[in-house]
Amino acid sequence: MTDNSTRLDHVVLWVSDPAASAAFYQETLGLAPVRLTEFIAGEAPFPSVRVNDETILDLMPMTMAERMKMLPGAAESAGHPVNHVCLSLPEADFHGLRTHLEEQDVPVSDYSYDSFGARGKARRSFYFRDPDGNVFEARHYD
Template sequence: MDVRLDHLVCWVADQRRSLHFYEQVLGLPGVRTEEFRDGKAAFPSVRISAETILDLIAYDALKGVDEHTGVKGSSGHPINHFCLSVGKEDFDALQVRLKQHGVEISGTATNIFGAQGIAPEAIYFPDPDGNVLEVRYYD
C-alpha cells in the first residue's frame, strides 16, 4: 500500500494571524488564500509539501465538525505536536526567522528518531495558538 499524508487540521483563534505566521515565519506557501480573503473559502491552508497541506480552521467553526467527521468530541481535539522536516540550510534559516519574529524556541533535541531515521537536530516552538511544531533535518 502506498500511503501519503494528505492534510492536517489545526484549530486556530485568528485565521489571518495564523496564516501570517505559517507563511511569513515558517515560509510555507499559502493555498486558497485569496479565496479565503475574499470570503469564498471557509479557511486558508499552507502547503507543507507537494502532497500535504495544513488547514487553519477557526475555533468558531467547531459547530458541525462532529457531524462532519462522524466522531463525537472530535471538535478541537488536541495533538501533542506535529513535525516538519526540512534541509539543513532551511533549518538554519528558520531559526533566524523565528528570532526575527520574536518566536522563542521552547525545546531542542539531538539524534532524535523520526519517519526518515535519526535526525541530528530538532527544534520545538509554538504557533500563535499554542500548537507545538517540531522542525528537524536529516543528513
C-alpha cells in the first residue's frame, strides 16, 4: 500500500433532512446531487453529493442510525458529524489491508457485497475502527 493507489471513496454525514442538505451542498459548494430524485421518490435510502469524479458525500438520515450494526458500537456514532470514512483500494491492497488488520488483532466486520459508492456498486467492503473509535470502510470495485 505504498504506491498511493488508495483513494477517498465517500464520507457519510449524519443529517436531519437529506434533501435540504443536498440543496445546501449544491447551492453553497456547487456539489452536484447524486440519487436525490431516487431518494425523494423513496427508491434510495439516502442521497449523496459529488465532490469529484471519485468521491462523494453520503447524506445519511439520522433515522437510519439503528441500522448501523455491522460493527459493534457503530450505531453509537449517530449524531456525530461523521459516521465513517470509506477507502477505495485495488483488490490486492484490499485483501492485504484486511490481512494486516487481522494480524494486528483489529476487529473487522463481515464482508458486504454490492454496496453503492462513488463509482457505483463495489464488489466487496468491510468495516473496522481506528484506535480512537473512528469507523472506516475499505472497499474495492475491481
